[in-house]
Amino acid sequence: MAKRKPQSTLAGDVPSRQRIWEGIRLIAHSGRPVTMARLDTFVPEMPRTRVVDYLRGLIAAGYIERINPTKGIGDVAEYRLIRDIGVEAPRVRRDGSEPPVPGREQLWRTIKIIGEFTAAQLAEAATTPRRAVAETTAQEYCQFLALAGYLHITRAGGANLPARYRLASGRWTGPMAPQIRRTKELYDPNTQEVVYTRVTKIEGGEP
Template structure:
């Protein structure tokens, strides 16, 4: 493939649905504009968001400022008058997941479940303790109980293959099914005991909490 044709290729957008964060929706809108013509404006973000007009402009502009501070966006006319439409360019496209950048442009450490999700892709077969140990960092340690809960939900949703069944004195051993690596964002355990995959926008597992006779 020539460099010319490669340059015309548009980056994949997330196409996520469901419980995505406001920042994720804004990031999708930014990447959509970047893919269309490279010019990013507040009006263009609103058009890309379509009917998702429940996001206040202060939230959108605040996230834009954080992205600029973090080096993800640059403004082409920083000295323009307030009435002039601000034009931005996407300097660092880091993929479908919205950067979790702070106001000052710094990045917080990833939550424990995201560390677990990334780790289980590369660790091979693992127990809950092994996964927790491998996913832990000095700033964000991951408890075995957190790993065990996540493993249980992923296994129920079909993401994991059980290599060794757990039994008294013998921890279960698992590995990720290769075809179930759906993307960089960690599947989320909801309060309703559902597992939601933000990479696909689908609820991939839902525990039935009631039967005719009550809870199972």
């Protein structure tokens, strides 16, 4: 099925940290200090506690720092970006520690560098000491990515013969992994598009 733009901004599909990080980078690159008021223009509906928690994590991990001293209640905190790692938001907890990367993100990153692969080979290559990736997870992800045109099938699967895949030319859309929704859609947060929808038939044969 052809890809389509979401009807809303689909804010929930892009991780909160990503949207906050994009705001921080845009403000910082404009030459202005980062403040909560300025961030509000990028995440107007996001709970302030979520923004504050992420800022604390970024400070603890050394990505941003406060540039004005605390003088009293009501002071506006100002921050600057001191470690810009690019478009992908740092994944940090409040204490600055980094949680394990989710399995599909590991798969997506590995797909870019592995070349040609089977689902089993992809799962093995994407597995890290902190998080193992199951072959079944890789298999489902490969199937959805292939249906959406992200993966090219270099060898069709058959009885006792696993399918082989490689990243299709020009289909690396960015660092954020395309997501399989519960509705069996594939959503790409890099382009903010639903790129594939699995059509299921209802009783009587009508889609």
